[in-house]
Amino acid sequence: MSRTRGVLALLVLCALGIAAVGATAATANKSAPTKLTVWVGWSARELSVFKKVTAEYDKAHPNVTVDVLGGINDDKIVAAIRAGNAPDVASSFNSYDVGIYCGTGGWIDLSSKLKSSGIPSSTFPAATNYYTQFGGKKCALPLLADDYGLYYNKNLFKTAGIAGPPKTIAELTADAKKLTKFNPDGSIKVLGFDPFVGFYENTPERWVTAWGANWLDSSNKSILAKQPGWSNWMKWLKSYINWIGYKKLVKYQAGLGDEFSASNAFEVGKVAMNYDGEWRVAFIQAEHPNLNYGTAPMPVANPKLYGSGYINGTIIGIPKNGKHEAEAWDLVKYLTTNTHALAELSNGLRNVPSTQKSLTSSELTPDAHFATFLRIFGNKYSSTSPITAAGVSYTNAVQNFATKWQAGKVSNLSSGLAKLDSQLDAMVKQAGGGGVP
């Protein structure tokens, strides 16, 4: 009997011991913070700004630790999703591949989470709502936005006797010619303006907003040949390049500094006016704080469009098969809708805050240069590029055509654009798995 009692007592002790260890482990697990990995495109100075904001979130949320990795692009994100090593939260510098992320389910649909969190679509401006969805799925949210405008060198303007920034394409052309200076051997000394497709931020999608040209009809078919804005922009582009000389321009560009460096052509006065994104304000502040410059909306072909511009921006989402979906959503929600976080990011990166509320946040540091871009963002004619299943290759195909045109390699613009329309429709069909239309 005593032996039986002894065995029972031992079993009870063991059971209690196991329970105690289990409870301790459970407590430890509960208190151990969840590690959230976040991949973003920013690097160097910009990455440190983003990390500062996530550190604030980290501090306020003891249940998670946020691990940020910068310098990421879409190729890396897709490769990681495929390999099953995707981060909990991923961010892309632009929306070109939203059609792929939403269409394939690579990034999860956030619609139900937005609904359960009480975040209506009106939280975000219309253009950003457009470029964060595809095929009825809202798989991304805007994390700040980019828009584009004109940067002009006030000293060079004064020397050339130009009072203020141009507002129309005709004024832009005249001012650019006045500001362009040539060396005795005929080479370019200072360029008034460089609209060359492929130079810095010059891409078709950013340019055609100034002509008010559309991309797609109601059935999502390409209509570039039917939109006079497209051919008018290209004709102007060609005539401007011809005035300078194609080869002369190419040679001049080859000697200009990298866009994202302190040798940027506008920052060092080699280009008097430049088409650029709002982030340049922060770059100039960091690299050439004494540069005497101004910002303005891009000149337009149709006066009613003045004040508008091209909008795109960084997006953020949750890759599929994530292990911490709830925590990831909470962080995404914070970064994309918290006015304080957006204002702080905007102040540091000088990107446009991407909710209606944050656009007027009192926390935004006033800056006359940057204020131009806030106004462009709010302009009702500002627009973005189409989101299609073909991803970035869609706009690249248009850029490819434009570079051939500006080099004089397209003999007939109308038939060239019509052929491009067919090509774009075929690309979308092929990207959806349809093959030849």
Add this chain to the structure above:
Amino acid sequence: MSPWLVGFSVFFAYPLVMSAYLSFNHYDLLSSPRWVGLANYRYLFTVDPQVWTTVKNTLWLIAVMVPLQVVFAYGIAMLLARAKSGVGVLRTIFYLPALAPPVAATLGFVFILNPATGPVNTILAHLGIQGPLWFQDPAWSKPSLTLLGLWGVGNTMVIFLAAVLDVPRHLYESAELDGAGPLQRLRWVTLPTTSPVILFAVILGVIQGLQYFTQAYVAAGVASGQASQAGDVTAGTLGYPLDSTLVYPVLLFQHGFTDFQMGYASAMAMLLLAVSFGVISIILINSRRWVHYGGAAR
């Protein structure tokens, strides 16, 4: 199972079979493959406007760059074989570029051939010559890549050097006794004796030409001025300038890893495999007429 069989299955047979299978599927890397039959091949042959551009560029490199590389490497090997002094230093100098990583070498060439700031055009300008736009000009971009290719022929040169030095002396002596001059000795002794090595270099060069990627990819990105953008998409700069450096493997890469159309990229890969097989077969069959193997049997 032998280690060889494991390696063959994992690194060759499986990828080959999967590529063949995926070429008949729509596969975007993120969702499951979906059977589409011959749709990818139809798009490849009848719609994709860039495919024929890449075929032309790739053929240009094979027709111009590969023969030049072989001739240049052979010429250097011949000169080195005849050098009387400083042979070791000269061999090292000519071989050294082959050790440079392709990316670094390409970056260096784009820099020295920069039409505005590069040393080559600066020197030409001092001589009163207006240098070309090199990597910025579609007419000069492939010749620029060819110069890069010639600079890095060290590996082929070393193989040729070994072959040339291996030619039996008595063949030269016999030819000399028959009154053969230097060119005749080259034509009737050196070339036939080293012809198996020349065939090897030609086949290797053609395969490398068909798979030419790194130099074209890097040169386009750097010369376009867009390579330094952190996180930016690179597809817009591929083939710069004006698709002149857009070779077949670069387009394949673009479709597979930038457009995420791996099914279509697999179809392109299968076509490349078939073309490689065909071209190499033609060269091998043709080689029976000009390659001389030592001994009775070929």
